[in-house]
Amino acid sequence: MSVIKIEDLTRDYGEKKGIFHVSFEVEQGEVFGFLGPNGAGKTTTIRHLMGFLRAKSGRCTIDGLDCWKDSDRIQKRLGYIPGEISFFDDMTGTELLQFLGKYRKSPSDTRKNHLMECFELNPHVKIKKMSKGMKQKLGIVAAFMHDPDILILDEPTSGLDPLMQNRFIELVEEEKKRGKTILMSSHMFEEVERTCQRVGMIREGKIVALDSVEKLREQYVRPYTVTLATPELAQDFAKDFGGVSSGLRVTVTTKQSLEDIFMHYYGGEK
Amino acid sequence: MMNWTLYKHEMKGSIRLLVIFLAVITLYVSVIIRMYDPELIKTLDGFVEAMPEIMAAVGMSAGAASLMGFMISYLYGFILLVFPMIFYILRGNGLIAKYVDKGSMVSLVAAPVKRRTIAFTQMAVLCSGGLILLIYATGLELVVAQSSFPGELVVGDLLRVNAGLLCLHLFIAAICFLSSCLFSDTKYSIAFGAGIPTLMYILQMLANVGGAAEKAKYFTVFTLFDPQGIVEGTASSIAGAGILLGGAVLLFLAAVLIFQKKDLWI
Incomplete structure (x- = not known):
């Protein structure tokens, strides 16, 4: 209600x-x-x-x-x-x-x-x-x-x-x-x-x-996929940046803070 | 209709001004009534003869034969009009417009108290202050007159004149209060709340001088208060007081209604 x-x-x-x-x-x-x-x-x-x-x-x-x-x-x-x-x-x-x-x-x-x-x-x-x-x-x-x-x-x-x-x-x-x-x-x-x-x-x-x-944040989730030289490196990278690794590829998603979302709405463009 | 907590708080806020004006009234009333003396009246009448315009402007005219007539000439033209008027101007502005202007009205409005109740309470505070001044002046006049000149003053006359004066006071208070409710900016509230009564008083002074300026009396409410007429019991003087009282009620109602309906930028 x-x-x-x-x-x-x-x-x-x-x-x-x-x-x-x-x-x-x-x-x-x-x-x-x-x-x-x-x-x-x-x-x-x-x-x-x-x-x-x-x-x-x-x-x-x-x-x-x-x-x-x-x-x-x-x-x-x-x-x-x-x-x-x-x-x-x-x-x-x-x-x-x-x-x-x-x-x-x-x-x-x-x-x-x-x-x-x-x-x-x-x-x-x-x-x-x-x-x-x-x-x-x-x-x-x-x-x-x-x-x-x-x-x-x-x-x-x-x-x-x-x-x-x-x-x-x-x-x-x-x-x-x-x-x-x-x-x-x-x-x-x-x-x-x-x-x-x-x-x-x-x-x-x-x-x-x-x-x-939460929903606002999800809208601004940006996944990046990077390819690394070796699987070990990929695993380390995934660990350091909180990503998900599969083979040589690691997917990292950034979660934006409310502040960033706010800036998106208000910043710059008129 | 009334919030007594607010009433008490605001009455406390009136005390300082009331004390000042009570002191001024005490001084003038006791000194002037004691001046009543057929010999001295001749001196004063001499002044009136010598500079009639100036004396008339402050409501003093020659030939005040009785004590009441003397008091009407020397108290009811200036002292008992102007000092209460200043009280209404200052307090009237302070009760609504100042709070709206400064933003402290938030505390009063953001509470389970109707705006109508707030306005009525503040109006009651303003009228109570004026009533205190007038009741005190009446008592003082009686005491000073009876002790200095026993039996000279007709009590009924004094009470009737002061009842008429109350009507005029309420009308002036209502102008100040209306202005306070109407304007959210102290600048304008003071400009109108003080400006209109002062201008009317100046017109009254002009009208008293007589001659061509007498026409000014049609533009001032002070003319409607005719103490000499009230003593004599003329119909026009009683009608005048009635108009003042009715006008005061209307202006106060308008003020409450305006405050109730207005947008508050607080």
Whole structure:
């Protein structure tokens, strides 16, 4: 059953900017990676899902509820990390989290404390004085603390150091195991490869690839067959390069990383 | 309809401005009411005679015979209009447009709280602030007047004039709030939210001077608040207050509706 459903969503800003006929679905319990360069339309798509923007044409639903009309009902079960984190500057982290808990009417101190420990966040600081990374951690805690079933994460690891990025990936994997549905936009191929079953790639507002990570890779598998001088050499070659040998011939296949596939879609050609 | 957590948070955010304006009101109201003195009135009336345009521009006219008349001349033309107006301009902008502009509106919208509820709550915060200023001013006027000139002030008159003033305040607050909901950019929200009330006040000053400039009164809502008329109980002054109140309700409703329907680029 698909939880997040986008059907033919179009938002034209003119001059070829915007998103055009975007359609994809995210299944229950699935982690979906949403990839694309800056300005490709990731955030615009997400803003529609969050009910910030009204769909001009096409439709998006979460759990069968309209993302614009029923946004407050959807939000009950949803956690969100915005692409650009901006909180009330005059509060401390503790005050903000407490405020949000009460504002959402879902206070949950145990989970909140666990998350703060996990990300080594010291929340007793005015948000004004927090670094980008600290604000990002605060955003993560705020998005996960009410234990939502659906998570929409817009570049969730930006500003985090590699150690914390790793922690975050672990958190996403943990949530995946608990059956959460996650849509994650990202620039980090590693985190997408580690966590996502399926990816959608968007370019200039259009979905250019939509498939499982494995299938995408298979499309870009390139077999090479080389002939070597002796069978022994062929065997050694096969061993060193992970190929299959038969007689003098060795077949080697390269598996491309998601990054290479991404570059294929976005690199060079206009 | 209301989110009390947000209400409390925003009321805390109003405290600093409220304290400043309460202090200013305390200073002016207590000093000016104590100045009521038939002898001094002659001096002030002398000023009015000497430079009628300037005095009239700030709403001060000669012949304030009673204490209420004196207060209307010297408090209700400037102090009790302009200071609350500044409060509405600053707070009105801060409650919606600033959050949208800075992006912190995300925290409020990305929660199981309807946009309508957010807008209503912020509107209630703005009106509560104005109400606090006005109730405090009323209490202070009563205390200062009764202690300095026992029996001089007709309490009913004061309450009616202040009820009329409340209608004007709500209308100004509604303009500021509408502007805040309409524009996602603080630049424009301030330009309209501050610009329109200020321009109307300047027109009112012009109209007070009289002569050809009196026509300006048709372009400002301040004319609809006629304290002297309210004391006398004229039908036009009561109608004026009614129009202000009705207009305020309409503008507030429009503001909530606009916020509910608008695209948020946050």
